[in-house]
Amino acid sequence: MKINGLIKKARWENIPCECGNKIIDSFPIKECLHCCFDQRWKSVPHKDFKVNDDQRDKNNKLIKKQTRIVKEITLVRGNKYEDVIGWTF
Numbered sequence: 001m002k003i004n005g006l007i008k009k010a011r012w013e014n015i016p017c018e019c020g021n022k023i024i025d026s027f028p029i030k031e032c033l034h035c036c037f038d039q040r041w042k043s044v045p046h047k048d049f050k051v052n053d054d055q056r057d058k059n060n061k062l063i064k065k066q067t068r069i070v071k072e073i074t075l076v077r078g079n080k081y082e083d084v085i086g087w088t089f
């Protein structure tokens with residue numbers, strides 16, 4: 001998997017985790033920016049994956065069922081924290 005838009009250290013990575021030892025003091029119950037952004041980054045696919053790529057005619061009738069392998073994605077980052085707000089392929 002090739003990931004476009006990687007940066008050495010995003011701003012959010014410099015925000016320390018503010019979670020405590022108790023569940024109630026920890027993300028996601030506690031609003032911890034670091035863990036919130038960390039979770040989003042971890043939800044980005046890091047391995048190639050398959051998507052449906054069925055061929056359809058202009059009436060949306062199925063011509064051929066097929067899949068293709070996504071080997072490259074591009075990260076979409078927020079301006080403020082440089083956190084991953086999404087990704088496209």
Ligand SMILES: [Zn+2]
Pocket residue numbers: 017018019027032033034035
């Ligand atoms: Zn945290």
